[in-house]
Amino acid sequence: MKSKLIFLFLILILFSSSLNAAINIYPEPRSLPESKIVHQSGLKFSLSDFKGDFVLAHFWSKTCAPCIKELKSLNNFHNKVKDKGVRLILISPQSEWFDANEQNRFLKRFGATDVEFYVEENDNLSADFGIFTTPHTVIIDRKGQEVGRLRGSETWDKDKVVDYILELEEKFK
Known part of the structure; x- marks a missing residue:
């Protein structure tokens, strides 16, 4: 019984973290890897192109x-911030998808049709970043440098999350 209570307590702690505690902003910006991502249209980019x-x-x-659970809130978040200086892009492993039609059907099914979607060319970019679990968000400033990360999922369309990201955008102008 005691071990069950300890286990439940640990689970509650794990899932009750706040956004500000989960985002890690670096003291110094980091350069970006140059691996390519591929847009649904077939065009290739590196993150430095942004x-x-x-x-x-x-x-x-x-x-x-x-990841799937937060797609709709990511779509809502995108619609709240797209005209306020924040660009959200979704990136997933290329090996998971047959083609762009499958990607579109999946995103439509889970309510994320408005967000830009890319796949990692040869599934390299996440490894180049040292990302081995998802979801994982890399924050990139206007100079094209990584300034922070959010590991794990979030309810992206909550006002406190939107406000915090907009504060970060202002900070890194």
């Missing part, structure tokens, strides 16, 4: 239940 934008590069997988 220089000039404040970017949240959200790594996720279609086999990750928390």
